[in-house]
Amino acid sequence: MKYRPVVGTVMILAEAMADKVDHGDALVPIPRAAIRRWGTGIDPALELAVAVGRFTGIPVQRCLVAPLWWARHAGAGRSQRGAVPFRVRRRPEGWPVLVDDVLTTGRTIESAVLALQVLPALVVTATAAGRMSGG
Numbered sequence: 853m854k855y856r857p858v859v860g861t862v863m864i865l866a867e868a869m870a871d872k873v874d875h876g877d878a879l880v881p882i883p884r885a886a887i888r889r890w891g892t893g894i895d896p897a898l899e900l901a902v903a904v905g906r907f908t909g910i911p912v913q914r915c916l917v918a919p920l921w922w923a924r925h926a927g928a929g930r931s932q933r934g935a936v937p938f939r940v941r942r943r944p945e946g947w948p949v950l951v952d953d954v955l956t957t958g959r960t961i962e963s964a965v966l967a968l969q970v971l972p973a974l975v976v977t978a979t980a981a982g983r984m985s986g987g
Contacts, residue, residue, distance in 0.1 A: 866903030869951070877946025879910050882964045883918035883938075896953035904951060915944050916964055936963035944968065 873879075881901035901912045917939040936959075948970065950961055 862899050862903045866900055867907055869900065870904045870907035873904060873908050873910065873949055875947060876908075876910050876949035878913040878915075878944045878948050879905050879908075880913055880915050880944050880948045880950050880964075880968075882950055882952040882960055883914075883916055885918050886920045897951050900953055901951040910949065913942070913944050913948070915940060915942050915948070916967060917941050935966070936960055938964055938967035940967055940969075944970075 879901040881895070881897035883897065884895050898912075898914070904910070905912050919937050919939075948968070950964055952961060955961070
């Protein structure tokens, strides 16, 4: 799903991810850069959030807008990854569950949390379909 529009695995991944979501009022997908979305024809986090929502009944709220482009994080360590300049379309309603397709260093999720200005007193659960070693 990351590099081509293969969505056949979405429900399998989403079912496993849904088992990790035990609370939350909104599934907030972390969008990919617009150029990558246009190039591959898919936004993996959005596909996963919609599928997780089918299992959990938690609605998807598209709160973040991705920039046109940012430097690829794949294969880069935390010190090589810059903050992603997400814009906020709207604030999440209730307790957000951030959904992304891969979690390596957490830099993208950190950027999303900072953009949403989630107060430290709130719990933000980040769910990912995969975790890469290294990074």
